[in-house]
Amino acid sequence: MRKAFVAGNWKMNLTKNEAGVLARGLAAKAGVFGGVEVGVIPAFVHLDAVRAGLEGSPINLGAQDVYFEKNGAFTGEISTAMLLDMGVKCVLVGHSERRHVLGETDALCNKKVHAVINAGLTCILCVGEKIEERQANQTFNVCKTQLVEGLKGVDKSRAGQLVIAYEPVWAIGAGLTATKEQAQEVHKYVRGELAKIFDQATADGLRIQYGGSVKASNAGELMSQPDVDGALVGGASLKVEEFLGIITAAASKR
Numbered sequence: 001m002r003k004a005f006v007a008g009n010w011k012m013n014l015t016k017n018e019a020g021v022l023a024r025g026l027a028a029k030a031g032v033f034g035g036v037e038v039g040v041i042p043a044f045v046h047l048d049a050v051r052a053g054l055e056g057s058p059i060n061l062g063a064q065d066v067y068f069e070k071n072g073a074f075t076g077e078i079s080t081a082m083l084l085d086m087g088v089k090c091v092l093v094g095h096s097e098r099r100h101v102l103g104e105t106d107a108l109c110n111k112k113v114h115a116v117i118n119a120g121l122t123c124i125l126c127v128g129e130k131i132e133e134r135q136a137n138q139t140f141n142v143c144k145t146q147l148v149e150g151l152k153g154v155d156k157s158r159a160g161q162l163v164i165a166y167e168p169v170w171a172i173g174a175g176l177t178a179t180k181e182q183a184q185e186v187h188k189y190v191r192g193e194l195a196k197i198f199d200q201a202t203a204d205g206l207r208i209q210y211g212g213s214v215k216a217s218n219a220g221e222l223m224s225q226p227d228v229d230g231a232l233v234g235g236a237s238l239k240v241e242e243f244l245g246i247i248t249a250a251a252s253k254r
């Protein structure tokens with residue numbers, strides 16, 4: 001049985017003080033998580049404040065990105081060692097905003113996946129199609145390429161450090177959500193591709209989160225799908241009650 005994993009991607013939002021308040025608010029509610037693994041992913045500059053706010057709670061601290069080199073002359077970048085030093089447990093790689101706003105390629109994502117895994121961190125690799133790709137029936141192809149290229153060279157013995165997030169780009173921040181059928185169809189496809197990359201047992205053990213305008217009001221039906229193992233949440237993760245509603249929906253999966 002896969003343990004549901006709900007992570008809140010706070011993106012480029014909040015002040016340090018607001019991030020600390022949100023972290024403390026969530027930590028205070030950890031008693032109602034119902035066995036769901038929960039993570040929050042603040043901006044780099046808020047990691048320390050959020051770590052302090054989460055202290056004593058089971059909530060994992062995550063980072064939104066990382067650079068693949070260990071250290072050196074890479075102005076503006078952040079290393080895995082820096083993230084470990086801040087108490088980070090999981091790292092997003094290839095979020096659609098990194099791919100489509102900042103121009104990250106599958107080859108760069110692959111280097112980041114290796115860096116994260118080699119550092120002993122959990123990697124949440126994000127995949128998903130743009131609206132024009134869905135309309136051109138390219139959804140599966142796009143996800144397949146992002147998986148195959150992103151996971152190139154990753155040994156199946158490392159699969160325990162991997163989580164996949166399927167996030168249709170057209171649903172992110174748009175108020176549009178994939179229907180539960182659309183989500184399940186792609187999640188099932190992704191699991192099938194993971195079985196080809198690793199093997200069936202490994203694929204069956206991997207968690208695949210859904211992301212894209214997940215809210216408390218739509219989380220229940222998305223989480224009801226057999227291959228949806230949690231959520232990667234943007235906007236709705238900035239409010240304690242809304243995020244808790246999503247966690248509660250995921251708890252019903254167990």
Ligand code: PGA
Nearest residue numbers: 172173212213233234235
């Ligand atoms: P959203 O963002 O929930 O605001 O659509 C999801 C994500 O980008 O991970």
